[in-house]
Amino acid sequence: MVSLHHYLVLSAILLIIGIYGVLTRRNIIGILMSIEIIFNATNINLVAFNHYCYPRAIWGQGFAIFVITLAAAEAVVGLSLVLAIYRNLKTLYVERINILKG
Amino acid sequence: MILSIKLLLPEIFLSGIAIFLLLLDTAKEVQIKRWAYPIALFSLFFCFFLIGVSEHGISFQMLAIDPFSSFFKTLTVLSCILVVLISSKDSILMGEQPGVYLSLLILSSVGTLFLSSVQDFFMLFVGLELTTIPLFILSGFAKKELKSSEAAIKFFLVGAFSTGIMLYGISLIYGLCGSTHFSAVREYINLTSGIPQDKTLFILALIFILVGLGFKLSLVPFHQWTPDTYEGSPTPITAFFSVSREAGVIVVMLRFFNDFANQSLIGLNEFFTLLTILTMTVGNIAALKQENLKRLLAYSSIAHAGTIFIGLVAGNTLGREGVMLYSLAYFLMSLGAFAVVIVISQIRKSEELLAFQGLARQNFPLAFLMLIFLMSLSGIPPFLGFWGKFYVFAAAIQSKMFVLVAVGLLNSVIAVYYYFKIVHAMFFKEPIENLTPIPKNLNQTSLTIATGFAAFLILCFGIFPEQLICWIKGSAPFLP
Structure with a gap:
């Protein structure tokens, strides 16, 4: 029987994978994907809490x-920014994006 | 239902205008596109009227329209007008697609308007996204320039990541409280003083949310993206950044965290105090060695966010009033300082400190205006910035947080050094010869009006603060 705890552990694991990905990926697309994983961890949490703790509410x-919806909107903007930086720099590796510093 | 919609008239009106401006940009003739500027200005002025006449009440159980939110709405619209005015001659922003630029600016302001009256974590999330997503695009608006794209991508990655973290915290809050409404969370705190496991989870959720908001407000361990984004974005956008983002998050913090700053949630208050001290100190010390004015103002904005936070940590009525006063002062002086930077960088194509050398000999009024803004930023008495600092520190003394006051005062002294480095360069150094001289007559009507207006308000309210303080005292209470 799958219980609330299983879902919570799954979402916690997804959150950790997402944070690990954001911190270690070198490619911007990889970082974007990791951020999406964090959003999905949230969704699992929300739906699981809804189903097990507050079944009457929606x-x-x-x-x-x-x-x-908002993650999709954010992804659209993010991908277009990625496109813009690719046109300027011809690379998507974060260590090459380094003109601004100090 | 009808009442709920009536309460949201300013937001609905501005969203409509934003969409209309976007459509206006599809016109073929440049003449029609040019109409975007007057339409945007006129509708923003009209919005003051809408905010003024709107009634008070709770809208859709999620937004509280009260005197407090009206105050911050007025500030947001005012800053949006000033940004539109100072960017009117900008070739990138107002060039090919003025409608797109203006509509994104207005949409972002609408997000801040929503944030100023949030009562629910759901609305907090939607409002923050509405504020930041247009800002992502705006900071990358100069798409041919690598600097701008880099600024945008850095801001985007940090912004999206922090939203994710904050959402995870919100989902935990939902699980614990059964609702995302602030009042449900307050009830939860009052009910559970017993179960220790739940309490740990609750504090974890709050810390997740705080980290998310901290990234947006660039509190210190989460501030690294700010200077880069400020430097790379087009300058009017940088000015807008420093104002709108800060306003939204500070209002949320006031609305939500002020309630239990004094409650016995273990460690939360100490955590806030630590963040405040770190933010002020690191912001000021990093600003000391900056040579680029945009970067310097970025670090100073971090430091100011820290100082504003003192009023929040103090957690009393005086602190709340201090935060409001300080926000107003910071809006005006930061926008003004950025406006002068815009003038210089348009003529000399540089924002380095060297470009400001000898400004007083070439164009005295401009240097004098900058002097007013810088003195106000460093908190010197006859100007409005002083009153902001005064109130915030007074609130901290009232709550017996002497360490915070001591660190705050020390930081004010450090800040004077780097602000006066600019004054020194403007007034006591020779202009660099191979740079274009600044003409006596700038030929920029709207920019002059905006800067002059900001300086006038700073001086006027600085010398006669009674009216302003009356207004703030009237706006400080808010609906539960």
Whole structure:
């Protein structure tokens, strides 16, 4: 029987994978994907809490839908920025993006 | 339902205008595109009226329209108007697609308007996204320039990551409290003083949220992206950044965290105090060795965020008023200082300190205006910045947080050094010869109006603060 704890552990693992990915990936697309994983960890949390703790309400599911929508909006902007930097620099590795510092 | 919609008239009106401006940009003739500027200005001025006449109440159980939110809404719209004015001659922003630029600017302001009245973590999330997503695009608006793209991508990665972290915290709060409304969270705190496991999880969730907000507000361990993004973005956008982002997050912090600053949530208050001290000190010390004015102002904005935070940590009414006063002062002086930087960088194509040398000999009024803004930023008495600092420190003394006051005062002294480095360069050094001289007549009407207006308000409210303080005292209470 799958319980709330299983879902919470899954989402915690996803969160950790996401944070690890953001910190270690060298490619911008990789970082973007890791951020999406963090968003999905949140969604699992919301829906699982909704289902197990507050089965009468639908607020968790509604929230999850908003998270998905806004994550999509953010991804659109992010990918277009990635395109812009690729046109200028011809690379997507973060260690090459280093003109601004100090 | 009707009442709820009526309460949100300013937001709805501005969103409509933003969409209209976006459509206006599809026109073929340049003449029609040029209309975007007057339309945007006029509708922003009209928005003052809408904010003024709107009633107070709770809208859709998520947004509290009260005197407090009206105060910050007025500030946001005012800063948006000033940014539109100072960017009116910018060739990149107002060049080919003025409608896109203006509509993104207005949309971002609408996000801040929502944030100023949040009552629910859901609305907090949506409002923050509405504020930051247009800012991602705006900071990368000069798409041919590598600097701008780099600034945008850095801001984007940090912004999206912090949103993710904050959302995870919110999902935990939902699981614990069964609702994301602030009042549900308050009830939860009052109910559970017993179960220790739940309490740990609750504090963890709050820390997740605080880290997310800390990235947005660039509190110190989370501040590394700020100077880069400030330096790379087009300068009017940098000015907008320093104002709008800060305003939104500070209001949220006031609304949410002020309630339990004094409650016995173990460690949260100490955590805040530590963040405040770190933010002020690191911001000021890093600003000391900056040669680029945009970077210097970026670090100084971090330091100012720290000082504003003192009022929040103090957690009393005086602190809340101090935060409001300080925000208003910071808005005006930071926008003004950036406006002068814009003038210099348009003529000399450089924002380094060297470009400011001998400004007083070539164009005295401009140097004098910059002097007013810098004196106000460093908190010297006859100007508005002083009153902000005074209130914030007074609040901390009232709550007996003497360490915080001592560190704050020391930091003010450090700040004077780097602000006066600019004054020294402007007034006591020879202009560099191979740079284009600044003409006596600048030929920039709207920019002059904006800068002059900001300086006038700083001086006027600095010398006669009674009216302003009355207004703030009237706006400080808010709906539960």
